[in-house]
Amino acid sequence: MLVALQLVNAHDAAPYADRPQARLTHDLGDIAPSLLWVRTNPSVHAYLAQLRDCVAQYPAAKVAIMPDNAFAYPALDxxxxxPMDWVLPLEVVGDTEQRMLDTIGELNRDGDYLVLFQTVTALALAAGEPVPASVPPETRPAYHTGLEERILDRLTGRRITCGNFVGVYSAKS
Structure with missing residues (x-):
């Protein structure tokens, strides 16, 4: 029993990828109903509010958020x-990189897409660092592999900024 209590206390003091429990002051239920009762720090909440708002501001049938946002697809529908949700170096294997790049041609041809690139790293969010309300258009994305920048540079839609995100938007024709 003592070990279990110590484990709970250790977890509460230093959770994975967020602040200590006492600093998790924002419920994510206002971001998406599926995230109700999930608490996080103010920086992560601001980041996700920006993400939600960007998706609403730039409606598209196909939406990608790179590189650290795999949870967003089911959470925000x-x-x-x-072909991959999370652009991590250990997952870019075999022909994955080429399949990612091949998707750009389809997006450019068909339109109706929004591709967002975060400019704030996951580590900065977990540390509770401030999230900028906006970024200049020339801001480069946070990246793990460099593939993110190649995707950004090859998409032919309209360059946008939205909150801390830079991106490319092509409205439905």
Missing amino acids: LRNPF
């Missing part, structure tokens, strides 16, 4: 056009 989004359809990711790319």
Whole structure:
């Protein structure tokens, strides 16, 4: 029993990828109903509010958010056009990189897409660092592999900024 209590206390003091429990002051239920009762720090909440608002501001059938946002597709009911949800170096194997790049041609041809790139790293969010309300258009995305920048540079839709995100938007024709 003592070990269990110590484990709970250790978890509450230093949870994975967020602040200590006492600093988890924002419920994510206002971001998406599926996230109700999930508490996080103010920085993560601001980041996700920006993400929600960007998706609403730039409606599209196909939405990708790179590189650290795999949870967003089911949580926000989004359809990711790319063959991978989380662009991590250990997952970009075999022909994955080429399949990701091939998807760009389909998006450019068909339109009706929004591809967002975060400019704030997951580590900064977990540390509770501030999330900028906006970024200049020339801001480069946070990335793990460099594939994110190649995707950004090859998409032919309209360049946008939205909150801390840079992106490319092509409205439905």
